[in-house]
Amino acid sequence: MxxxxxxxxxxxxxxxxxxxxxxxxxxxxxxxxxxxxxxxxxxxxxxxxxxxxxxxxxxxxxxxxxxxxxxxxxxxxxxxxxxxxxxxxxxxxxxxxxxxxxxxxxxxxxRKAPAWEAIYEALEREMVHLSVFGRHRINEVELARAKGVGRQVARDALTRLEAVGIVEKDERMRWTVVPLDEKRMRDLHDIRVALEPVALKQAFPFMPEEERAAMTARLERALAGYPDLSLAEMDGMETDLHITCLGHCPNREILIALRRARFMLNVSKHIMGVSHVMPKDEPFISEHLVVFSALEAGDVDAAAEALRHHIAISLPKVIGRVTEFRETHRPDVSAYVGDIGH
Structure with a gap:
C-alpha cells in the first residue's frame, strides 16, 4: 500500500x-x-x-x-x-x-519577484482604508518618492490595484481611489453571488483532491481553535475557497469578472485588521466547511448553493464593519494623496 x-x-x-x-x-x-x-x-x-x-x-x-x-x-x-x-x-x-x-x-x-510586490501589500491596505472616505487623487511621482522606488515600480503597483478595482484613472488619466460606498459594496456583492457558484461548479473537476483535503483540515483545526486565530490564518482560509479553489475554473472570462468583485475580500481583510476582535460566533469557518463537505461527497450543486448562501449572508457583516470603521477612524492622508472628494 x-x-x-x-x-x-x-x-x-x-x-x-x-x-x-x-x-x-x-x-x-x-x-x-x-x-x-x-x-x-x-x-x-x-x-x-x-x-x-x-x-x-x-x-x-x-x-x-x-x-x-x-x-x-x-x-x-x-x-x-x-x-x-x-x-x-x-x-x-x-x-x-x-x-x-x-x-x-x-x-x-x-521566479524573479516583480519590484512592485515589495510595496504592494501596505499600499493596498492604505488605499482600501482611503476608499471608505470617498475619492482621492494619487500622485504617482510622489508615491514613488515616498516609497523609495522608481516611478515605473509605483505605476506597476497602481496598475495592479486598478486590476482589482481599488483605483482607477479619471478623464485626465490621473490615478484616483474608487470610493467605497454602500451601493458599490452591494454591486460587487451581486457579482459574487451570481458568479462564484458557477465558477465553483466549473472548477470542481480540476481541483486536486489533496488540495481540497488540506483546506478542509485547515478549516477543522481553525474551528476547533476559534477564536485563537491570527489574521493571516483567517485570510488564508478565505483565499483557499474564494481564490485558490475558484482559480481552477477553466472559464477565464468568469475569473476576470470576479477579480474586481474580490475587492470585497480585501475590504474584510484590511478593515478587520485595524481592530482584530473576533466575533463571539465564528464568522465563516463552518460555512466554508459545508461547501467542502459537499465537494467531498461529490454533490457539486449542493456545494454551489452553500457557497451562494455563504456569500449572500456576508454582506451585512461587511457593511457593518465599513460603517464602524468610517465612524471611528479618520483617513491617514500621505503626501502623495490629494484632496478628498465624494
Missing amino acids: AKEQAGSRQADRAEPTETGPLYLRIRDALADAIAAGRLPKGALLLEGHVAGIFSSTRTPVRQAFALLEAAGAIRRFEGRGFIVGPGREAPRRLALTAAMFGDGCEAQAL
Missing part, C-alpha cells in the same frame, strides 16, 4: 511544472529537497522564510505547504509553521538557504 501511495504521489508530479503555477513549482522544489535529504527530517519551515528563498509572496508558499501536508511530507507545528517528515522528530531550526533547493541558484531563478 505504501508503495502504491508513493507511486501515486510521484505520478502527481510527473508532469513538468517549469511554466506552471508558482505554488506547484515551489511544491516540487520543496519535495525534491526533502527527498534528497537537503531538507532533513525535523527542519522547521515558515511561510515567510520560504517565501524569501523563492522571492515569492506568502500565498503560493501557503498553497505549496497545503499540498505537501496532504501528501504526508510535512506536518503542522503548533500553528506557526511546518516540520519536515511525518514522524515525531523535534523541530530543527535550520537557516534555510537557496543551496538546499538545488545548485544554489535554482530557487532564486524559479
